[in-house]
Amino acid sequence: MNLHHKKRPLFITLEGGEGSGKTTQINKLAERLTRENYKVITTREPGGTPEGEKIRSLFVKGGTEKWSPLAEVLLVLAARAMHVERVVNPALDAGKVVVCDRFSDSTVAYQGYGRGVPLEKIERITQDVLGDLTPDVTFILDIEPEVGLKRSTKRMARERNPDSQAEDRFEKMEFSFHQKVRNGFLEIAKREPDRCIIIDAAGGTEKMADDIWSALSKRL
Numbered sequence: 341m342n343l344h345h346k347k348r349p350l351f352i353t354l355e356g357g358e359g360s361g362k363t364t365q366i367n368k369l370a371e372r373l374t375r376e377n378y379k380v381i382t383t384r385e386p387g388g389t390p391e392g393e394k395i396r397s398l399f400v401k402g403g404t405e406k407w408s409p410l411a412e413v414l415l416v417l418a419a420r421a422m423h424v425e426r427v428v429n430p431a432l433d434a435g436k437v438v439v440c441d442r443f444s445d446s447t448v449a450y451q452g453y454g455r456g457v458p459l460e461k462i463e464r465i466t467q468d469v470l471g472d473l474t475p476d477v478t479f480i481l482d483i484e485p486e487v488g489l490k491r492s493t494k495r496m497a498r499e500r501n502p503d504s505q506a507e508d509r510f511e512k513m514e515f516s517f518h519q520k521v522r523n524g525f526l527e528i529a530k531r532e533p534d535r536c537i538i539i540d541a542a543g544g545t546e547k548m549a550d551d552i553w554s555a556l557s558k559r560l
């Protein structure tokens with residue numbers, strides 16, 4: 341498989357609800373790519389730059405109603421603008437495969453489907469800020485919110501640092517929100533079947549990693 345045969349290497353994103361296994365799979369995918377001799381970077385949103393990580397902290401900590409839905413879109417886009425300019429584009433230009441934990445689809449699923457910001461509005465602002473940068477391949481890790489939230493709550497309890505506030509602002513949102521987000525991701529995948537690959541996140545981590553790798557190979 342040659343991930344570098346195009347002008348630029350692949351920009352790969354992983355999407356999905358809380359506890360769907362994005363971080364776990366990103367690490368496995370990056371290891372696999374590295375083993376196969378690809379240059380690769382992993383990064384995440386919101387975040388990816390020191391400034392973006394500060395925005396992340398504002399975004400994911402605190403009470404659920406702290407930010408209005410539209411303010412959330414603008415916050416993540418401020419972080420995303422810098423992330424793309426300073427990290428994603430330079431890495432792709434340097435010949436590195438970029439594997440990113442969440443990107444624009446999360447904004448559509450969470451702030452659009454989940455919190456009710458009109459999808460056209462999100463698309464318009466995104467187009468103005470990012471232009472045409474779209475991931476080449478997006479894995480949508482699909483899990484029942486009950487299962488995902490349980491996993492993610494367990495992980496947070498394990499990693500809990502008593503000195504810092506938990507990154508649980510979205511986990512705390514009502515259950516119907518998480519169902520809307522899941523449905524949103526599935527709708528995105530339906531609209532863009534060439535880019536989006538749905539991965540069943542109910543299986544074990546090894547099975548998921550195999551599914552991701554075999555789907556990635558087929559696209560190349």
Ligand SMILES: Nc1ncnc2c1ncn2[C@@H]1O[C@H](COP(=O)(O)OP(=O)(O)O)[C@@H](O)[C@H]1O
Nearest residue numbers: 358359360361362363364491492495543544545
């Ligand atoms: N396929 C899986 N089956 C069971 N538990 C999983 C699976 N994938 C991840 N986990 C566990 O669930 C928790 C959340 O996984 P993580 O990769 O952090 O998800 P995300 O980044 O999507 O929130 C972690 O404790 C992780 O070890």
Ligand SMILES: [Mg+2]
Nearest residue numbers: 362363364441
């Ligand atoms: Mg994660």
